[in-house]
Amino acid sequence: MKFDTPATTNPIDRMKVVGQPIDRIDGRLKTTGQAPYAYEQNDAVRDPAYGYVIGAAIAKGRITGMDLRAARAAPGVLAIVTAENAGPLGKGDMNTARLLGGPEVDHYHQAIAVVVAETFEQARDAAQRVRVDYAPAGGAFDLAAARDTAKEVDQSASSVGDFEGAFAAAAVQLDATYTTPDQSHAMMEPHASIAAWQGDRLVVWTSNQMINWSAGDLAKTLKLPKEKVRLISPFIGGGFGGKLFLRSDAVMAALGSRAAKRPVKVALQRPLMMNNTTHRPATIQRIRIGAAPDGRIGAIAHESWSGDLPGGGPETAVDQTRLLYAGANRLTQLRLAVLDLPEGNAMRAPGEAPGLMALEIAMDEMAEKLGMDPVQFRIVNDTQVDPNDPDRPFSQRQLVKCLQLGAERFGWDQRNPRPGQSRQGRWLTGMGMASAFRNNLVMKSAARLRLDSRGEVTVETDMTDIGTGSYTIIAQTAAEMMGVPIDKVTVRLGDSSFPVSAGSGGQWGANSSTAGVYAACMKLREAVARKLGFNSADAVFAEGQVRSGNRGATLAEAAGPDGIVVEDILEYGDLSKRFQQSTFGAHFVEVAVDAATGEARVRRMLAVCAAGRILNPKTARSQVIGAMTMGVGAALMEELALDKRRGFFVNHDLAGYEVPVHADIPHQEVIFLDEADPISSPMKAKGVGELGLCGVGAAIANAIHNATGVRVRDYPITLDKYLDRLPEAV
Amino acid sequence: MSKVSFSVNGEVRDLELDTRTTLLDALREHLHLTGTKKGCDHGQCGACTVIVDGRRINACLSLAVMHEGDAITTVEGLGSPENLHPMQAAFIKHDGFQCGYCTPGQICSSVAVLEEIKAGIPSHVTADLTAASQVTPEEIRERMSGNICRCGAYSNILDAITEVAERQA
Known part of the structure; x- marks a missing residue:
């Protein structure tokens, strides 16, 4: 099915199942420990051996020798795979650095060997006995030091009007620089895989967001035809972008299994995760805004510097600034430095998350300079068209309504606009807000449906559920379309033998994957109608039956003893080009800062989101509160601490890399505006999982400024950065 | 061995x-x-x-x-899928999880936390060590802080635990 004209009325609009706050259909499995994750395939894999990964102890240089003798002689050892004996390997299209290093080392903790043994304890012990000699080489590790070497990223420059002239002439100006640190996805389930060879075919149970990408990249890495590789990923213990790509666990398991001639399971040890896998790269961002005294922006510029390994990409931190606010004169630019750090790549809301952390502080600073309320300043600068191309409208844009409703519900009128003036006992209190913005991407997605002789529906697609609720919303979609109760729908996901879906990334998964199921359902409805001799246009599917005029049959009767199987894909035309599709929101936060110690506590949080049709308000709300929680981490604590001499992230575990815990998070409120966007897909839905993160960090930063009067432009906002500037404690 | x-x-x-x-x-x-x-x-x-x-x-x-x-x-x-423990049922009702990987640990902790409070074991945020411990949001958040949820379901987990505690009371 091709989606190239805006959606009209369709069966989803009934909203009997879709749009309802239905409990997750996989909830009983997950809460009782019965959901099998990648490393837990005891029913499918008998007698696996265990792999333990060795990571490089230098950031850059060369391995001059590996002494494997003691390890090979250790009890239980079955095989040790290194670059020397792995055979020729390719590199996946989505990988920047090789997943098995040696003799050249590209980054710290790059995998350089996997030790396979009968037991986990034996593999771990033998791995400690491997002696590696290195010839370290110098490298570039510090973004600030490498800033001047950064190159302009092709096609990243965008210029409208005369920014420099308009900025120079503006009555009120801001020119400020902000920094965001390297961050880690730190999902709870480590990257894990079990590999089993069946002749020349390879089956890998893994934890991965994008089955089709990773099946292709595993085949490419191992120099196999793609059809020889099968990936299975039924449950994924969090990803946040860290499991978008093939990673070393899958490659090490496959190589270890080939060498040991046994199924091999590998879970990347937690202390390897931060340097072995990808991370969100640090940024330096310069923002200039020029406005008239009435608050109208006449000039806005956003430039961002980030670093990555040779061949890598930039953190696209300026993208939202092209679209979020009006202004006749505009400039955005990305610059990329070569750094010899672990690979930088996508983490939840890549680009917009760090970009809005900077932009939305800048907007707060500008409002303060103008003497305007920060909410009003944003409203004044709303635009209903793409500021770069005024003929191109937004498909839907309810930013102003998000801002107004949020201000009203949060009690924004109680905020003292003069910072550092509100005190409750030992606590300095303040409120902050920020706009939320994230583009709505659509991806083609396919699904297979089977209607069986009991009138039950099975959906198969290689879509993944990384906690997003894919199982549930796909079941809701099929139930709505086919007119059956949700318990008559079975959803099977995450298997590369199923039709290729959109996968989970870029907040496109929910809308795109259910749209693919919609397309397959339309085909199944036609097949059912045809079999019954009904006109599919006027056939009504409800309560397990299909009716046309005064004729009717049950779905079970229509399916017959052999059932009906269909498959379809939803592909997109140029609506994304003709309309700017984005999601919008507003974040409001209240903080309290200890006047003596500087300890910052988040007291209240509210998000208002305009993100198209909400397919399941319960799971969508969870996406948003989870993102708000990650935003608290970004604002107050998350930072991969860099050793600038040796080029690695020092705090590479869950004790050193601090993420929010229960005690950090207050009650969180989420409001979804009633919206349906017929431009986005037949589902009229958009994404929310990343929108919920966008702007949170800045809202907290702005609240801390309102509480203390101190402006911190370098994340995370830890108390060492403002303690000496707090108002005098009485 | x-x-x-x-x-x-x-x-x-x-x-x-x-x-x-x-x-x-x-x-x-x-x-x-x-x-x-x-x-x-x-x-x-x-x-x-x-x-x-x-x-x-x-x-x-x-x-x-x-x-x-x-x-x-x-x-x-x-509990089992067919016979859920009240805490497991409350986690489902309040959507106290997303990816589900921290969930068994959160649930075991939750069950034990309510027992700890009942037994009068104080925590870092217990203001009065001589009074009976109370099931408050602050007590639950403090005692649950050893269980990280990167999906960020904390607000919902608190609602789930609170509901079970109120039913037990």
Whole structure:
């Protein structure tokens, strides 16, 4: 099915199942420990051996020798795979650095060997006995030091009007620089895989967001035809972008299994995760805004510097600034430095998350300079068209309504606009807000449906559920379309033998994957109608039956003893080009800062989101509160601490890399505006999982400024950065 | 190798294990009770929380052979998909999880936390050590802070635990 004209009325609009706050259909499995994750395939894999990964102890240089003798002689050892004996390997299209290093080392903790043994304890012990000699080489590790070497990223420059002239002439100006640190996805389930060879075919149970990408990249890495590789990923213990790509666990398991001639399971040890896998790269961002005294922006510029390994990409931190606010004169630019750090790549809301952390502080600073309320300043600068191309409208844009409703519900009128003036006992209190913005991407997605002789529906697609609720919303979609109760729908996901879906990334998964199921359902409805001799246009599917005029049959009767199987894909035309599709929101936060110690506590949080049709308000709300929680981490604590001499992230575990815990998070409120966007897909839905993160960090930063009067432009906002500037404690 | 015998979810299990085997790996790799999760293997995340003789512990920080004669309860022992424990049902109702990987640990912790409060065991945020402990949001958040949820379901988990506590009261 091709989606190239805006959606009209369709069966989803009934909203009997879709749009309802239905409990997750996989909830009983997950809460009782019965959901099998990648490393837990005891029913499918008998007698696996265990792999333990060795990571490089230098950031850059060369391995001059590996002494494997003691390890090979250790009890239980079955095989040790290194670059020397792995055979020729390719590199996946989505990988920047090789997943098995040696003799050249590209980054710290790059995998350089996997030790396979009968037991986990034996593999771990033998791995400690491997002696590696290195010839370290110098490298570039510090973004600030490498800033001047950064190159302009092709096609990243965008210029409208005369920014420099308009900025120079503006009555009120801001020119400020902000920094965001390297961050880690730190999902709870480590990257894990079990590999089993069946002749020349390879089956890998893994934890991965994008089955089709990773099946292709595993085949490419191992120099196999793609059809020889099968990936299975039924449950994924969090990803946040860290499991978008093939990673070393899958490659090490496959190589270890080939060498040991046994199924091999590998879970990347937690202390390897931060340097072995990808991370969100640090940024330096310069923002200039020029406005008239009435608050109208006449000039806005956003430039961002980030670093990555040779061949890598930039953190696209300026993208939202092209679209979020009006202004006749505009400039955005990305610059990329070569750094010899672990690979930088996508983490939840890549680009917009760090970009809005900077932009939305800048907007707060500008409002303060103008003497305007920060909410009003944003409203004044709303635009209903793409500021770069005024003929191109937004498909839907309810930013102003998000801002107004949020201000009203949060009690924004109680905020003292003069910072550092509100005190409750030992606590300095303040409120902050920020706009939320994230583009709505659509991806083609396919699904297979089977209607069986009991009138039950099975959906198969290689879509993944990384906690997003894919199982549930796909079941809701099929139930709505086919007119059956949700318990008559079975959803099977995450298997590369199923039709290729959109996968989970870029907040496109929910809308795109259910749209693919919609397309397959339309085909199944036609097949059912045809079999019954009904006109599919006027056939009504409800309560397990299909009716046309005064004729009717049950779905079970229509399916017959052999059932009906269909498959379809939803592909997109140029609506994304003709309309700017984005999601919008507003974040409001209240903080309290200890006047003596500087300890910052988040007291209240509210998000208002305009993100198209909400397919399941319960799971969508969870996406948003989870993102708000990650935003608290970004604002107050998350930072991969860099050793600038040796080029690695020092705090590479869950004790050193601090993420929010229960005690950090207050009650969180989420409001979804009633919206349906017929431009986005037949589902009229958009994404929310990343929108919920966008702007949170800045809202907290702005609240801390309102509480203390101190402006911190370098994340995370830890108390060492403002303690000496707090108002005098009485 | 060493022999050890303990009960898991009411069933006596006799194992012969490498003495380096953690309780966590004994459960997951030897008994195939994979509900208990390995998130960090270093006592930093709480995903492996189980209840041993009524007290919650991180199973990764404890060797299996140290548990001779102990009574161990895992998430599988609290309830099953067909017969949920009230805490499991409350987590589903309040959507107190997303990816589900920290969830068994959160649930085991939650069940044990309510027992700790009942038993009058104080926490860092207990203001009055001589008064009976109360089930307050602050107490629950403090006591649950050893269980990381990167999906960020904390606000919903608090609602789930609070509902179970109120029903027990």
